[in-house]
Amino acid sequence: MSGESTPGAGSRRELPVMSGHIEVPSWRLLLTLGIAGALAGLLIVFVYQATQPRIQAYKALQLRLAVSEVLASPARWDTLYVHDGALVLTPPADVDAGSLEMVFLGYREDGSRVGYAIQGAEAGFQDIIELIFGYNAETNTVLGMKVLANKETPGLGDKIVKDSAFVAEFAGPETPLTGVKSTRATGAANEVDMITGATISSRAVINIINHQLERLGPMLNAYLQEAN
């Protein structure tokens, strides 16, 4: 373009007029942008309405599968809501149930309890790790663990999902969990072998479970006592 000039002194002079270009009043500029914005908004709302049910359904399905997995396929489960420092089966009418933290209590075919499924999230190596784990409050053991979302380093940190030996470590250990290097394992009941090369990610998983149990533990026990 021939209109380009050096910045600084020359920049204040009148801009070169483009060939065949007519001055457009500013109300037309505003109108164009306004209409374009409104149409864009409408289009997005329409697509949002159309896709949202599917997205929500998928999320609910993923959660159901995860609960079922960490509680070893229970016959059924209750959804409990954390409200006012206690677990309640039905949240008070004036509170939006969707905004409350949920805990799931699974039952076997014969009505005996399997344990709780609890979600948790904390910072991992790169981003928040979200997971769900099964917990038996009567024996104080973790039943299983499944990572729901993570952005850990592929090939290293993402072994918290892909390394089946690590995931299997979470079937049965007592709480609170302690992460150990596999070479230093003593065989204690609360030990979990961490992944070589993914110490931070492994520790994050262990911390999420410990912190959630620290916070929710009293409520979980209180609910069981009440139910008994």
Next chain:
Amino acid sequence: MPKQTTPSQDLTRGIWRENPVLIQMLGLCPALAVTNTVVNSLAMGLATFFVLFCSSLLVAAFKKVIPHEVRITTYILIIATFVTIADMLLEAIVPEVHKALGAFIALIVVNCMILGRQEAFSSKNTVPRALLDATGTGIGFIIALFLMGGVREVLGYGSFLGFPILGANYEPWIVFILPPGGFLTIGFILLALNWWERRKAERSKSDVPGAVAVERAA
């Protein structure tokens, strides 16, 4: 004024001769960031294709209505709208892939290849030709990402489209699925491409009688 091209050239030039990533070096951010598996590459390529195609359609259709002063703003608005739509559609249709691509779907908005095509082509041409151009450029982008994703997944995971192909004894070359692998892969692809182009140019030069003589004289 841009040189006149035929409709078939509009379609084909973006695919290879003016490939957005490999020749024009546009849209390198997604080409490096999300090409660690073939599936991710294809999803990214298709999402970008969708956005480019729809944006070109609208820009070419409304080019007379959009005032010159606010054209870039309007283009970006159009592009951002379709990116948002693509984001929601991907989440509804292929949630796993959507999760893997993460923020990079939203970042299609700032893919300079898309805005570049609007400014350089769609805003100056008819709707059918803009669509041909968008199709060609979009396919070129998909091809480039597919090449990257193929190389990186095979070397980094030992698999292709998730199927193991290099056997259990293959020790995955993890660096290829990490960010450095993206740079290495694009570097080697460009190296091979430029070597090939140069060799072709030299051959065609030596085919011309007298060319060698002129060179010697010089």
